[in-house]
Amino acid sequence: MSLATASRAINGSETRTVGEDLRRRVAESARLLGYAPNANAQAMARGATRTIGVVVHDLTDPYFAAIADGIATAATERKLFLTLATTGNNLAALGDVVTSLDSMRVRAIILVGARWKDPDLQDALMASIDQYVGRGGRVVALGMDFPGVDCVQVANEAGATALAEELVALGYRRPLVLTGPERHSTAASRATAFTHRMKQLGHPVPDANQITSDFTRAGGTVGMRLAIEGGLTYDVIVAMNDVMALGALNEATRSGISIPADAGLTGFGDISTLVDVTPGLTTVRVPSGQLARLGLDLALSGPGDGTGSITVGVTPVLRDSTPALRDSAPASR
Amino acid sequence: MSLATASRAINGSETRTVGEDLRRRVAESARLLGYAPNANAQAMARGATRTIGVVVHDLTDPYFAAIADGIATAATERKLFLTLATTGNNLAALGDVVTSLDSMRVRAIILVGARWKDPDLQDALMASIDQYVGRGGRVVALGMDFPGVDCVQVANEAGATALAEELVALGYRRPLVLTGPERHSTAASRATAFTHRMKQLGHPVPDANQITSDFTRAGGTVGMRLAIEGGLTYDVIVAMNDVMALGALNEATRSGISIPADAGLTGFGDISTLVDVTPGLTTVRVPSGQLARLGLDLALSGPGDGTGSITVGVTPVLRDSTPALRDSAPASR
Incomplete structure (x- = not known):
């Protein structure tokens, strides 16, 4: 077995594959020898890690938790990891967060949540995004409209x-x-x-x-x-x-x-x-699960320049909190 | 200004500090020059990244979401990032997840959730943990009892x-x-x-x-x-x-x-x-917030061998779903 084959067996490869049986034998031998791949060395070589940066405001809001869970599930299926940053609604921190994720050479960054109409915050964030994208990074905005960035928008x-x-x-x-x-x-x-x-x-x-x-x-x-x-x-x-x-x-x-x-x-x-x-x-x-999955797809393979934006449709769901009124005259309190 | 000072100003240092004003000037110059720190190169040099691996089963359960949010908030305060892996209750995957986080040289791994009384799963997980700890990694178990690992337990x-x-x-x-x-x-x-x-x-x-x-x-x-x-x-x-x-x-x-x-x-x-x-x-x-904070503290500075375990107290909270019964005879359905 060649060294290159062994390396592919241990680290995986995106262009060539090795048999599952061979992979298991190599992994077993490597484990016995105490060998473990160093993902950072691999990242240095490849220029990008197997991690996706995800920025959410607040995981205690079930809406954001569901989206983060959806991205994590889809990422796991692709053997990718998710590096999570919560801003606690501190929007001024967003630019710094993007810069930090950039320094970790995450493969892509998914920004989840809302855009604020604040030119100063917007400029600081765009500067960080531009720098990251300039180095080959990919940014996707999820649930918001963001000029120049691929977005998965909600209708x-x-x-x-x-x-x-x-x-x-x-x-x-x-x-x-x-x-x-x-x-x-x-x-x-x-x-x-x-x-x-x-x-x-x-x-x-x-x-x-x-x-x-x-x-x-x-x-x-x-x-x-x-x-x-x-x-x-x-x-x-x-x-x-x-x-x-x-x-x-x-x-x-x-x-x-x-x-x-x-x-x-x-x-x-x-x-x-x-x-x-x-x-x-x-x-x-x-549909938060669909939103999450489309976001990851776009982050991994979209055009990356805002031309890949998608809008997800939404539907009213009528429940007991809005019964039909018997007459159409406005109620009064 | 020396090169070492500039490096500390950009990358931060755990042993020496530079003035905030100087840090800002250096960062500004670096930005203008298009320079950004490569966290992977730093991790290679230091042997550990600024990320904490967190493994949870399911973020859509508000209990786990609250703990993940608490760890993320405490991590952000320390300028650390959180790499999140969800197992979707696939417990057989736990050992592989630890090995992957190991390959990313995360500084510590926090396992959130419950231990299953399954000797096979337990052995596979312990083998992965031992390998990671053997390379200087730290593991903390949160909300569960785990022999040989520092735990934050719930009473x-x-x-x-x-x-x-x-x-x-x-x-x-x-x-x-x-x-x-x-x-x-x-x-x-x-x-x-x-x-x-x-x-x-x-x-x-x-x-x-x-x-x-x-x-x-x-x-x-x-x-x-x-x-x-x-x-x-x-x-x-x-x-x-x-x-x-x-x-x-x-x-x-x-x-x-x-x-x-x-x-x-x-x-x-x-x-x-x-x-x-x-x-x-x-x-x-x-108290999920306290649990999260103690978990991160222990992951960063605990003894790491199970002797640092802490138990967090819990209290019954009586609400409308259990009113006092008028008589003590058992109700019947």
């Missing part, structure tokens, strides 16, 4: 538009929209499309009924509290993601507002933990 | 014992125990301690009321279904983790059994998503 506008149509068909006329932060691109695109479609359908959402707060469960709680203190009138609460809807549900229930008897409620995302929430939450399903 | 027995005492004080006499798999060390230690204490308190749990199923939400659903089909008698359902309890809650509700009117229900873990579950679930709180 947020189409989903929010379809949700507006479903709610109007059920008899809802006067939504309270928990819009999320104004500069948060995902939240903003959903909120804008939703209110736009409501207006087209003859039910414009008053400015007072559009409340800005964080894109988190706590943000949903705060937004709902502001609505209650403001004495607003609404027949359905429309939150820009599921955890915001859950925060609003909790705050509404604490304040004696019964969902859905007093008002309907909707989220966006269809996180897996909704299965244990009562009443069942109407939402817009984002 | 499962004490927690299950305290839970039994609380339930008896509330008037419960006849639990249905969803034990989890027999060979799952965490599940088994909780179930054994719980039934042992019930017996001591004069309320032994009949064998028929101890049901074996998976340590997952689906396992809770299946266990509950078996109990319903078996026509068992019980006044409280005791699941070995929270997601099992949520599966049981769903199955009970679907079958017309009202929790807690017809039977109490308890979990173990206190995952964050419980805040959105009705009725509030009585459980045993495992």
Whole structure:
């Protein structure tokens, strides 16, 4: 057996393969000799490691956890590893995180989450990305729109538009929209499309009924509290993601507002933990597993220049939190 | 400025520090010149990278996601990265995963989750661990007991014992125990301690009321279904983790059994998503953030030979799913 064959047997090779039996014999001999491949030396030689850098904001949000799990599962199938960086919503750190992953020569970087409309943060991040890409790295943005970078986008506008149509068909006329932060691109695109479609359908959402707060469960709680203190009138609460809807549900229930008897409620995302929430939450399903798999595919073999972008479709899922109203007159609180 | 100073400024150094101002100036110059540190070359020189390998079974279980998030946060504070491997509960893969992380020269490996009482799997895993440790690697087991390895353990027995005492004080006499798999060390230690204490308190749990199923939400659903089909008698359902309890809650509700009117229900873990579950679930709180932080500390600076093991205390948290019973006679279904 040649040295090259043994090396391929131990380290694997992307261009040539060796038989499984031979691979096992070589691996066994290597183990007996205490030999183990040094992935860093291999990375030096190849210029890239077998790791994929993944940047997420917060794993305690089930939406991000599901995407990270999906990428990890798909990576394992390809014998790749996932180096995970959480930013804890500290967006200023994003550029530094990309630079660090660059220094580790990860094969590709997948940025998961939302883009913020902040030119300074954007410039710092783009500088880090440019440097990494200039050295042959690949970057994919997942769940957000990012100029010059291959993206797997979520059809947020189409989903929010379809949700507006479903709610109007059920008899809802006067939504309270928990819009999320104004500069948060995902939240903003959903909120804008939703209110736009409501207006087209003859039910414009008053400015007072559009409340800005964080894109988190706590943000949903705060937004709902502001609505209650403001004495607003609404027949359905429309939150820009599921955890915001859950925060609003909790705050509404604490304040004696019964969902859905007093008002309907909707989220966006269809996180897996909704299965244990009562009443069942109407939402817009984002296929996080598919999103993760497409993201990894694009990271490994996309054009890498933004021309490979894909948009994943989403669908409203109607559950108990938005029953059909008996009459179409707006409810009032 | 000396070359060594510049190198320290760019790459950081664990023994000597340079001023922040100088570090920034050097980094700026390096950036302009297109220079970026190669972490793999550094790893070759140092023999270890700035990454920590973390092995979890399933990020879609909020308990594991919270621990991974806690490790990632603590790692980021120390400018370390986290290389994540999920096994998807494929325990046979554990040894291979350790070997791969070894080849990447991760600084330490944290194994999160449960030990299975399977001698073959155990031997394969120990062989991989021994090889890694023999090269100076460090392994920490988190949430499980592992001979010869530093562990951060959860006081499962004490927690299950305290839970039994609380339930008896509330008037419960006849639990249905969803034990989890027999060979799952965490599940088994909780179930054994719980039934042992019930017996001591004069309320032994009949064998028929101890049901074996998976340590997952689906396992809770299946266990509950078996109990319903078996026509068992019980006044409280005791699941070995929270997601099992949520599966049981769903199955009970679907079958017309009202929790807690017809039977109490308890979990173990206190995952964050419980805040959105009705009725509030009585459980045993495992401080996942503290567990994660201690695990990383031990991985970086523990003795590394099993003598550094720590046990984290847990506390029952009583909520609406286990109201005090008006009389102490066992309810019957």
